[in-house]
Amino acid sequence: MNLSVRISSMKMKNPVMTASGTFGYGEEYSEFVDLNSLGAVVVKGISLKPREGNPPPRIWETPCGMLNSIGLQNVGLEEFLKFKLPFLRQFDTNVVVNILGETLEEYVQLCEALDKVVEAIELNLSCPNVKKGGILFSEDPEIFKKVIEESRKKIKHSVMIVKLSPMSDVKKFAKIAEQEGVDALSLINTIPAMAIDIHTRRPRLSNLVGGLSGPAIRPVGVKMVWDVFSTVGIPVIGMGGIITGEDAIEYILAGATAIAVGTANFVYPDATIRILNGIEKYMRLYNIEDINSLVGGLIWEG
């Protein structure tokens, strides 16, 4: 039974990755998950300098989902390279760094610094562009294109992944990314959302708005993966509400070559392993020799 897949030149022993921001720097979960058994570890979004993020409260539970507004807290590039990466290098798995910037230049510098150092760089463009008055990099096709174009020039060895926001026309943005030579796309990021404490009349999150993740958004993620898979030729990494191996198979049938596990890690610390086992069980049940034969296997005469 073959579980290995490729995201462009990155070979993975199986399609299970972690979703950025939900698995720390790998270390935090290493007691529950043998990191050697994951296809890739995607770390919390890294910025050039360390960032403090938003004040608490930062999370709130919603029906079958949760909101978060961590606000880009991270240790910064330098500490990541010095302390976090060496830990991950002990394991036989791919390291993917999710990067965050507030300006075009920050993305470019991060790409330059990380190229060749890690197997893949994932650009999270759902950050506010301080130079353009806070508009998100993922919102405006021109800005989106520009960041990718400039970042692409700096990524010569690592695999370049762009993460798509569900608040955009994903097909359009996926096409732009493909045209700019991006190697793979990942989606979906969280959906902007909010909640109010009706007793205090104040927002549940100090930042007012947070990102919705978890099973609640899974049907939205599956549709967007299918939309992107049907639009571009580059591999897609699917995520959004995957809790079980069956959910993972749903994404794979919708066109995901690999999948990432996010909020599920909070529900079960060993969620990634459970999901991997679930995928294998499904393959045995249906006598699937090669996981790649399932990718985009949805039967649909539309």
Place this chain on the structure above:
Amino acid sequence: MNLSVRISSMKMKNPVMTASGTFGYGEEYSEFVDLNSLGAVVVKGISLKPREGNPPPRIWETPCGMLNSIGLQNVGLEEFLKFKLPFLRQFDTNVVVNILGETLEEYVQLCEALDKVVEAIELNLSCPNVKKGGILFSEDPEIFKKVIEESRKKIKHSVMIVKLSPMSDVKKFAKIAEQEGVDALSLINTIPAMAIDIHTRRPRLSNLVGGLSGPAIRPVGVKMVWDVFSTVGIPVIGMGGIITGEDAIEYILAGATAIAVGTANFVYPDATIRILNGIEKYMRLYNIEDINSLVGGLIWEG
């Protein structure tokens, strides 16, 4: 204690409405809900001619939500006026007709036929425009503006409501609607989504894609209502995942003058009444004299 609110010139005895498509033509629920006690009944989307809709299966349950792809099935304008409206007229409540068209002309004709006949007309623009190759009326700002402009000319007496799709930049579309003289906005409509049966590898819905509704989407709806409330001056009708009176209050604090109950009707046939009671309970608890004082009452120094 005053529960009455106004959506432009439409006076409602309380802010509880039904969400189009989830309450049939009122009749179906009249055994469980005294229609006299509702602020307004919004009926299933009506088109000029009766429509058959999509083949089954049309619904699928998802975590804390459901997908539907009814596909515009309805009895058509004529039968609505002849049989459905007279039933509703027995009750002391407002009747709002949600309308669906496949061309600009259909919207205009529906508005003309319904103006003055019902208290309000709600334009559902999340329908594919057959003349423009299937692009949704709610997708393209130009087309959106055009339909509203032409429909506005025909609505002289009834209240004109435009329903916004969550897949657009709601602030932008809300502004266009306000500029075109729309009386009120309602949101959110369902979020496009899909699900796959991993055992048959076929879509769960015959139509592949359906709309996600229910508690899963509530935090998305609350945010969009807040966004629109902060952007325009016309009243907002909030909906998306309201199950309890507390959920309704959350929407009201986010800026909804009235709220609509959708999927909750399937969970409890008397959901509207439960929600109304819950609103009253909250008002008593906090000694709120007038529900209008809660509208947009979120405390936020952002």
Place this chain on the structure above:
Amino acid sequence: MSRHFRAEVLARESLTPRHVLLRLRPLENSLTPVPGQFYLLRVSQTLDPLLRRPFSIFSFEKEEISFLFIRKGRGTEILSNLRPSDQIEVFGPLGRGYPLPEQEATALVVAGGMGIASLFPLLKAIRKDTVLIYGAKTKSDILLKEQLNSLEYVKTIICTEDGTEGIKATVLEPLDDLLQRHTDKNITVYACGPDGMINAVKRMIDHYSLKGFFSLEERMACGLGACLGCVRKTQKGMKRVCREGPVFSGEEL
């Protein structure tokens, strides 16, 4: 008297490891159902699973209402873990049930698998000689043997696909047999089972020009005809299984 009421679990009996009989005591007065009608049960106290699950009435008495179901997915799994004194929300009776055979007519009842749950109360209600053809995959799917035996008017023909109980056949073979032998056209056929079986039985009764009633299943949300979620295409356009059905006549389908 409302169609939406709370009930208390009296017992949850396992007929087989997969088949559960759920016996409830309504905590409010409720309406008397007709065989073939159904109820929507709320399975969870939380918002997941969200929608209610439809089940045919299996038996109804003043102080007890029961459902027979097979564990299939999340909803039925949760229901099968209910314990005595747990409470549950019940919504029904809903839809149109089976009309009893006319005075002169004989009933021929065809049950495929769990279809027996919906047809059993009909068998009890038809108080004259009736043949039941009851088919399933294998021996362990054949339920209620004793109860069926004790129905004095009912003659039961059991068939299994693998021949482990009764004759080795699908319900269609004994049905065709019977119909060929009975030239009397005053037979009313009742059928409930998988779509494939329903379609085959329908073709057969059309062939013999008989009257028939068929109970269909479709995913449901409202159960009241409001959401248009549960439709089936019929001779007269889209019909709602929860409202115009679940029992449809042969002419309608």
Place this chain on the structure above:
Amino acid sequence: MSRHFRAEVLARESLTPRHVLLRLRPLENSLTPVPGQFYLLRVSQTLDPLLRRPFSIFSFEKEEISFLFIRKGRGTEILSNLRPSDQIEVFGPLGRGYPLPEQEATALVVAGGMGIASLFPLLKAIRKDTVLIYGAKTKSDILLKEQLNSLEYVKTIICTEDGTEGIKATVLEPLDDLLQRHTDKNITVYACGPDGMINAVKRMIDHYSLKGFFSLEERMACGLGACLGCVRKTQKGMKRVCREGPVFSGEEL
């Protein structure tokens, strides 16, 4: 030996209509916690509620682990309906607990409301003379009176805001009293309770230049320091309550 294990409910005892003691039997070997550490309990078998709920360890023995909590929202409501033989998923011990007072130091323990749940095992572990100041709104919120009486080294001062039990005061008044009278600076203060109380106690011990340990609460998702959801601003930047806490020293805060 894993920090993620299943446990069986032994008993769910109601100390008051709102306060529940949940006694569990771990079904696997589990690690021995330190007072002040916490566990994340999965409340539902379904996906709603989704996140686990954090509770301080209340007592731990080889065959029994228990939590004391107040019914507050949906999660604790579901937990308080558990019944013997139900199973539940337990994740812990997590975080850093209370360090025991140093050899020469005396402990002064301040519990506000449910703070007693986290401090009770500490009181049992400090095997030397200790004063507990335990405050709550009203008489019915004062729990564990007998158990506290039976702790031989512990002298308990109870205060309620409405004076229905013990002295009519918040914990701050007896605390200030005590600290003024004791010129001995080798006192270690332990506090767990609402944020307002924590802040006031912190100011007080800073004033008297005492050592203190404070247990904080923040909403949690992962419990492992990975999601950065549970941070609090401290002297050294944002710290994770689940990892660097929940017990922080006075200097850190």
